Every structure is written in C-alpha cells, then in structure tokens.
Amino acid sequence: SGTAVDPAVLETADDIASMEIRGAATIADAAAAALATQARHSSAETPAAFRDQLRAAAKTLYETRPTAVSLPNALRFVLRGMDGEIVPELRESTVARAETFRSDLEQAQTNLGEIGANRLRDGDVVLTHCHSTDALACIEAALEDGKSLEAIVKETRPRKQGHITARQLREWGVPVTLIVDNAARRYLDEADHVLVGADSIAADGSVINKIGTSGLAVNARERGVPVMVAAQTIKLHPDTMTGHTIEIENRDEDEVLPPEERTDVAVDSADDGLTVENPAFDVTPPRHVDAIVTEHGQFPPESIVTLMRELFGETTGEPWEV
Ligand code: RUB
Numbered sequence: 001s002g003t004a005v006d007p008a009v010l011e012t013a014d015d016i017a018s019m020e021i022r023g024a025a026t027i028a029d030a031a032a033a034a035l036a037t038q039a040r041h042s043s044a045e046t047p048a049a050f051r052d053q054l055r056a057a058a059k060t061l062y063e064t065r066p067t068a069v070s071l072p073n074a075l076r077f078v079l080r081g082m083d084g085e086i087v088p089e090l091r092e093s094t095v096a097r098a099e100t101f102r103s104d105l106e107q108a109q110t111n112l113g114e115i116g117a118n119r120l121r122d123g124d125v126v127l128t129h130c131h132s133t134d135a136l137a138c139i140e141a142a143l144e145d146g147k148s149l150e151a152i153v154k155e156t157r158p159r160k161q162g163h164i165t166a167r168q169l170r171e172w173g174v175p176v177t178l179i180v181d182n183a184a185r186r187y188l189d190e191a192d193h194v195l196v197g198a199d200s201i202a203a204d205g206s207v208i209n210k211i212g213t214s215g216l217a218v219n220a221r222e223r224g225v226p227v228m229v230a231a232q233t234i235k236l237h238p239d240t241m242t243g244h245t246i247e248i249e250n251r252d253e254d255e256v257l258p259p260e261e262r263t264d265v266a267v268d269s270a271d272d273g274l275t276v277e278n279p280a281f282d283v284t285p286p287r288h289v290d291a292i293v294t295e296h297g298q299f300p301p302e303s304i305v306t307l308m309r310e311l312f313g314e315t316t317g318e319p320w321e322v
Pocket of ligand 1: 134
C-alpha cells in the first residue's frame with residue numbers, strides 16, 4: 001500500500017517499546033536512523049506517496065513510548081528536511097537530514113560533556129540514577145581532563161539500568177559502589193553531586209526522568225548535595241510552552257511482579273484487590289534542581305524557557321504534521 005511501513009522501521013519500533021533500545025538520546029538516534037531507512041527502502045512512485053510513507057513511519061515510531069520528547073523532536077526535525085519535487089530528491093534530502101540529526105546529536109553530547117565536566121572537581125564522588133548517556137558524557141570529559149572520580153550507582157528498579165551505568169564506569173576505570181535504590185539517602189552523605197539525565201524538560205524547568213529521580217533530588221536538597229541534570233536541548237519539550245503537560249509512561253506490571261512471583265502476593269488467581277503500578281518516570285520540580293547542563297551552557301532550571309523559545313519558537317502539533 002501507499003503507506004507501507006518498512007519492516008526495519010517496525011523492528012526499531014518494537015525494540016524501543018521493549019526497551020532493547022532505550023534512553024532518550026539513543027531512542028532519538030534510532031528513530032532518525034529508522035526514517036532514513038524508510039526513505040532508502042521506499043517503493044513510492046509519487047512524491048505524495050513518499051511523504052505518506054515517511055509520515056506513517058514517523059507515527060509508528062512515535063507511538064512506542066510517550067515520555068521522552070527527544071523522540072518527537074527527532075521525527076519532526078527529520079520530516080522537516082524532506083524536500084524535493086521528485087522521489088529521488090525527497091529520498092536524498094530525507095537521508096541527509098537524518099544523518100545531520102545524528103551527527104548533531106553526537107556533537108551536542110560531546111559539547112554538553114565538556115561543560116558538565118567543569119562542575120566536577122578532582123576527587124569528587126558522583127551519585128547516579130538510571131543510565132544516561134548525557135550524564136556519562138560529563139564524567140567521561142572530566143576523566144579526559146585528568147580528574148579522578150568515584151561513583152555511587154543506584155541499581156534503578158525495576159529494569160536495573162544502574163548496571164549499564166556501573167559497567168560503563170568500570171570500563172573507564174572509575175571505582176563504583178553499587179547500591180539498591182532504598183540506600184540512596186544514606187549514601188548522599190558521601191556524594192559531592194547527584195548527576196542524572198532527563199527524558200523531557202518542561203518550560204517551568206521541571207525535569208522528567210526515571211522514576212525515583214524526584215525523591216533523590218528532594219533528599220539531596222535536604223543534605224545540601226547539588227543536583228545536576230545533563231540534558232541536550234533535544235530533551236526540551238516545546239509543547240509545554242503552550243501549557244501542555246508531559247505524559248508519564250506506565251509500563252507493564254510484569255516488570256515489577258513477574259508472573260511466576262504473582263502467587264507470592266495474590267490470594268487467588270483472580271485477585272481483584274491487588275493492583276501493581278509501574279510508572280517509568282517522575283517529575284522533579286525546578287526548586288530541587290541546581291543546574292541543567294546543555295550543549296549551550298548550564299542554566300538554572302527557571303531560565304530554561306528562554307532557551308526553549310530561542311530554539312523552538314512556537315512549535316506545537318504532532319511531528320508528522322510538519
Ligand atoms: C532512561 C532515563 C534516562 C534518560 C536520559 O529511561 O530515564 O535518564 O532517558 O538518558 P528508560 P540519555 O531506561 O526507561 O528509557 O542521557 O541517554 O538520553
């Protein structure tokens with residue numbers, strides 16, 4: 001059909017939904033790559049059919065996970081670059097635009113890392129939550145500057161992304177202390193920074209990140225440990241400038257209570273009184289965040305809206321309605 005979505009795009013969408021591909025920056029990169037694949041493989045015979053196929057692919061990718069705004073931002077950026085009078089021109093411009101997006105993303109992360117590294121001093125202990133490539137870029141740049149750092153890594157239930165963080169840090173030679181999430185407040189006494197990433201940042205400076213970030217930030221504020229959020233501007237949520245809220249993803253309850261453990265808790269097979277909830281993200285209000293580090297510099301959360309206006313103008317609407 002005219003709107004056939006390429007199998008490789010469907011596979012990327014499945015991998016994002018199942019979290020085989022995860023983390024806001026990585027999801028954005030994979031989505032841009034998938035649109036390039038759709039453009040390359042497109043069998044469209046008319047420009048209109050080509051555009052329809054690309055929009056359908058974007059919609060399929062968009063519907064995988066709702067919280068990381070880097071996904072719609074990436075789709076919108078690539079579709080806006082679709083340009084030409086004939087299919088080969090459209091194909092070429094779309095592929096080129098996706099490649100630009102992907103190299104910009106990588107460059108932004110490198111630049112952000114160098115800025116974030118300036119906040120980290122030699123000998124500092126950094127406490128992390130989840131796995132953020134933007135946050136790790138700050139640590140990597142500090143290590144490249146010759147600073148030595150240590151890390152306290154929260155496991156991050158239920159999906160244990162802390163293991164990915166711990167592994168990366170160990171590969172860089174950073175001493176790691178792995179802790180369960182419940183131990184975080186106790187270990188804040190030994191930390192010089194809380195360093196996390198973001199899936200989305202709202203116009204008021206609220207940070208949407210892995211569930212548990214907000215509690216960690218509240219405890220850090222109480223202990224006087226600064227909270228640093230590493231987030232490329234692709235994480236800024238344009239719709240929040242016009243009052244829209246950010247949807248928090250609720251994931252499958254099996255991630256919390258696997259079917260084989262259900263009988264440990266449920267009194268019978270159809271236990272209607274038992275509810276398992278699994279929100280994947282939470283909202284940290286700006287007053288609990290000390291700095292948002294982007295590729296354009298570090299910002300107090302309250303002033304992030306200025307940067308948003310500059311970068312996005314009044315962008316609203318669905319990414320495929322470009
Ligand atoms: C990942 C998560 C990460 C952000 C930032 O959640 O909350 O902190 O996405 O990551 P999930 P990055 O594992 O559910 O996708 O800096 O790599 O974009």
